[in-house]
Amino acid sequence: MKIAVLGAGVMGHGIAQVCATAGYEVAVRDIKQEILDKAKDAIEKNLSKAVSKGKISEEKAKEIMGRIKFTLSVEEAVKDADLVIEAVPEIMELKKQVFAEVQKYAKPECIFASNTSGLSITELGNSTDRPDKFVGLHFFNPPVVMQLVEVIKGEKTSDETIKKAVEFVKSIGKVPVVVKKDVAGFIVNRILVPYLTLAIDDVDKGIAKPEQIDSVFLSKYSFPMGPIELSDFVGLDILYFAGNQWGLVPVPKILKDKFERKELGMKTGKGFYDWSAGRPKIEKMEGYDELRLLAPMVNIAAELIELGVADAKEIDTAMKLGTNMPKGVCELGDEIGLDVILAKLEALYKEKGYEILKPKELLKKMVSEGKLGVKTGRGFYEYGKTVYKNIEIQKENRIAKLIINRPQKLNALDLATLEEISNALKELEKDEEVRVLIITGAGDRAFSAGFDLQTATDLNPVKAVEISLKGNEVFSQLERFPKPVIAAINGYAFGGGCELALACDFRIMKRGARIGLTELSLALIPGWGGTQRLPKIVGIAKAKEMIMLAKRIDADEAERIGLAKAVDAEKFEEEVMNLAKQLAEMPPISLKVAKYAINFGYELPTDVGKMLEALAFGVALSTQDVIEGITAFFQKRKPEFKGR
Structure with a gap:
């Protein structure tokens, strides 16, 4: 092509x-x-x-x-x-x-x-x-x-x-x-441009200062930038043209004035902020009601669903990947409460009269039916059953893939993502159709870049212990998972991402990816088992070097020290799937007890470990798969193991 x-x-x-x-x-x-x-x-x-x-x-x-x-x-x-x-x-x-x-x-x-x-x-x-x-x-x-x-x-x-x-x-x-339908601004810009313009409109009307608006989105919602700073970053000329072209929100006078004065933001050194010394430093401030901007975004999302442009998950995926928002618009609406969103929209529409603030019929219908979001178990999403927002599960031919789906954050792990991984492991453990699990990251840049520090702005010793305990709990759960787990390391695997890979049974690493326990570069230390698992894989001397120097190594170096198998990028997926298919053909019960004997026998004195091995041998010998394996051997055919 x-x-x-x-x-x-x-x-x-x-x-x-x-x-x-x-x-x-x-x-x-x-x-x-x-x-x-x-x-x-x-x-x-x-x-x-x-x-x-x-x-x-x-x-x-x-x-x-x-x-x-x-x-x-x-x-x-x-x-x-x-x-x-x-x-x-x-x-x-x-x-x-x-x-x-x-x-x-x-x-x-x-x-x-x-x-x-x-x-x-x-x-x-x-x-x-x-x-x-x-x-x-x-x-x-x-x-x-x-x-x-x-x-x-x-x-x-x-x-x-x-x-x-x-x-x-x-x-x-x-x-x-x-x-699915050709509408002005498509998905991301149809939501983003009004969000930015309405923020500027509030500055224009004296409702808040730029720093007040930006501060709440930076500190409370962990947005990478607040709306005013983002407007400067994108370019006020671009926002001005988009506003005139699509007519979604009236162009505020202050935006028109800055455009005419060529104060276009970062590109000219001045916009709403002074960029001459680099990115502006925005102090934490209070006094702005963020629902003035969040409610309209939810309203536009409802409109897109009404029009058949996209569903809630598609809208949230687009917004997270296209703007680096930590959560999708529909997710935020459900968390806040759609009744709260509707009430704010009604007040804003009365205040400003902009058509985009008029509550959409879908939103009013959902509220009238009691579908208010998380608090009632149903809104844009259903909450009675397991709904994954930060991971994706795929299953095919006895192989499951758990994809950390936060590419806008380099697949960084927060507490919510760890909880989803834990829940997914519990589900996959019970699924008899699944024999092998592959863990990887969405996109091609990162397996997982570690813990999401943006979600820990108020980190204190108690919170730090809570985060460490949660990560250790989930990664120990992974280590005890009764099926083989392959870490398909397709990009950065730093800090907690490296520790996630260490808890897996196999590690295959794409050339171009890098891996390391990098916490000491931030004056931290590994907190999710890295100091314990890495020495057992690469030896204590190499582990000290990697941890104490916060080293980031490439795939070939990882293979040389026995940490991972290095594979060329074009053969990476094929290599991962080949290993998964081979493991899926093996006897499940014997794989399970062999994994336990290796993982936990390693910790024990040799004689005790051998006793654990003997017990595991006895369990394996009691299975129907043993009979199938021996029969197939003498009949010179490939065995078909049933896991019984």
Whole structure:
């Protein structure tokens, strides 16, 4: 499959790098050679940085660059392409002109895609000769880092085109969220832009200072940035244009004034904050009611569900991956209480009169039916049964995958995630169809970067002990899990993420990933069993070196010291699944008692350990699988173990 990327700016060259890294041949086209040269330099610098960090080899970097060609010719770029991704400036007529030229040279079966952040996919598609093969592929900035890609369906986009687009997004290591109806702003920007603009509106009306608004979202909700700081970071010009283009919220006077004075935020050194000395320091302040911004976001999410654009889980996935919010909008609504959200919306609509603040029918219906969220057991989600928000469980052919699904946080572990892992282990232990468990991280950047420090802003000794005890409890549960567990280390495994891997039975590590107990670099020490498990795997001397120097080692070093098996990135998934399949074919009861004999006999004096082994041997001998194994041996066939 060949890809053409039209536009070599920040988004264009980032998309090209992602596609080439995934193994695709990519042609990048722009109107000036200097733009192409700048794009090439940027990609080379990104790859050089990846090499210096040990993520890829120099040879791999050269291979990636070798897959990208740069051209000034539209014809040359698109004539052999199977997918064309347009990434030119957000001007409707310009995009239409680009596609008008593209369709002169593109193959009839070629799919056209636009990276627009909010222009109508339907209108763009209808301007071409193939509206059924036209789709939105909205990458987020920077494309190399951000995991989300919104896949937008125009009115005439075929289901087959959406299916191919989703498969493509997955193939490049990104997470697709399908936007089933073409609405302004799609999912993320339709929620994000009003959130930012309404915050600015409250500053404009003197309701709160920027620091008051930002402080509550930083300290109480652990957002990476508050809405005013984020507006500065994104660019007040971009927010101004989006506000005028989509008309979701009236543009506040203060935003218009700053745009006219070219106080555009971080890019100009001044916006609502002074950026001349770097990121502003925002002190903890009180006095702002965060529901003034959270309630409208929940309302817009309800509208998207009403319109059939996406469901609650899809909306929350998009918001977490697209904005790095620690929790999704629907999750927050359920936690706060949808009756509380509705009451706040009614008050805000009365105060401001903005249509976007008018409570949606779905929200009113849910409240009238008593579906208020967590407190009643049902809201956007159901809470009577196990609902995983931070992990994902997949099952196929007797193999289960537990995926830590917090890529926006590098799959960092908080108490809620640890609790979900614990609950999942209990469920999977009872599931007789599951014989092997694989643990990995969502996305391609991190297995798990450790404990989520952003959730521990008020850390004290008592809280620290609670966190340590919880992690130890869950990882001990994993060590006692009666089925083989494989840690598929697909990216960073630092601190608690490394300790999670240490509690698994097997560790397979992708080249480019890095692992280490890094707590001492923060003046902490491992708290989830790392000081106990690592010496037993690599030896006490090596463990002291790794822990006391907070070393981060690559896959080849991990293999050399016996910590993990190193595998090339392109063979990683295959290697993990091959091991899982082999284990799934083994006798389950014998695997269980062998695991216990190894894990717990290791702790005992040799004579006592041998007694434990003898008892385990007796258990294994009592199974029907022993008869099957011996019979198959003499009949020279493959045994079929039933776990009985």
